[in-house]
Amino acid sequence: MTRSAKDFFAPLAVGAPAPLREIPARPSRAIHFFDPGNEKMAAKVPQMVGTVDVLLGNLEDAVKAENKEKARQGLVDIGRSTDFGKTQLWTRVNSLDSPWALDDLTTLVTEIGDTLDVIMVPKVQGAEDIHYVDRLLAQLEAKAGLTKPLQVHAILETARGVANIEEICAASPRMQGLSLGPADLAADRRMKTTRVGGGHPGYLVRQDPQRDDLGVPQYDGPRATYQQDLWHYTIARMVDACAMHGIYPYYGPFGDIKDTVACEDQFRNAFLLGCVGAWSLHPAQIAIAHKVFSPSVEDVAHARRVIAAMGDGTGAVMIDGKMEDDASVKQCQVMVALAEELAAIDPDLKAQYDQIEVQA
């Protein structure tokens, strides 16, 4: 049961901050995962501030069961001792059916709730999971005297979560976005893969057989194959659901750390379809995400040129032999708006975009 429109933006606990009416479009090209209980990784966090849009202290999968409390306390220590500047601090708490989720939420919100921006909730199945977190966060925010509401990000990693995608996005004004969880989703769907994200050589289409002069198919002749994207359907659903609800879609993880080329391809497919970022599991993946999820200088130059030529944004013009009109100028405005958001936090990109001269 969804809340009525008049109640939707009311705080869910006395003393909790008023929910946001709009989710701010903060750059989040790379959500960089670290294990706060791993001393080596944790020691690197202060020097990573400013080099990545989002640092995420991961408490869930990839943290051993015996280290859950250590990871939670490690994140509290990092949150208290680090000045994050413009870099966002997110966390991924343990799943709601685990023995750790309640203590994760209670400890993090009361100890470092004013430093955290977004709480990622794994294995979200439906609106009921978001409603539970929503009310609990409001109670904890009130208890901690927080003035800014925490945002919630759901990982889509069960078939039921995918089936309920729209209701998940609509469940709370805290909803900031969705990430694809390809590993758990593959397991839950009983897909026959053993990977974390990315494609599979067996998922392909094959060119039709050549035919001889009599038109008989030559089944044993050479035929090209084209690998297909296992994740296209899910990403496309995420993009539409997020756009409909004013929140943001993300690719998620790419587990083959050494395959930087395929990682870049997979991230770029997501960027072109409408995603705003991806996860980085290893420092090497940060630069890939930053490159892919920042509009190229060429695209920004073209977009500015179309916007300038279109005047008030109505009508049609020809640019380099192509028709541009109200709809293409809107796409160009998306590109330029993103470039401006990124330039505000990334001086190198700003310098590149500033050099663009608008051609007539």
Ligand SMILES: CC(=O)SCCNC(=O)CCNC(=O)[C@H](O)C(C)(C)COP(=O)(O)OP(=O)(O)OC[C@H]1O[C@@H](n2cnc3c(N)ncnc32)[C@H](O)[C@@H]1OP(=O)(O)O
């Ligand atoms: C399906 C899912 O749920 S995905 C999300 C959950 N998974 C994760 O969060 C995984 C996070 N990443 C990691 O645990 C690690 O990067 C691994 C296990 C993938 C690889 O770790 P390693 O084999 O140690 O990588 P590598 O040897 O290349 O590390 C090089 C350096 O980078 C550091 N490093 C590696 N990953 C990270 C990271 N995510 N953040 C910060 N530093 C890191 C290492 O500590 C090492 O430091 P050093 O040079 O001081 O020794």
Ligand SMILES: CC(=O)C(=O)O
């Ligand atoms: C991202 C994640 O948690 C998964 O792929 O399972």
Ligand SMILES: [Mg+2]
């Ligand atoms: Mg998972």
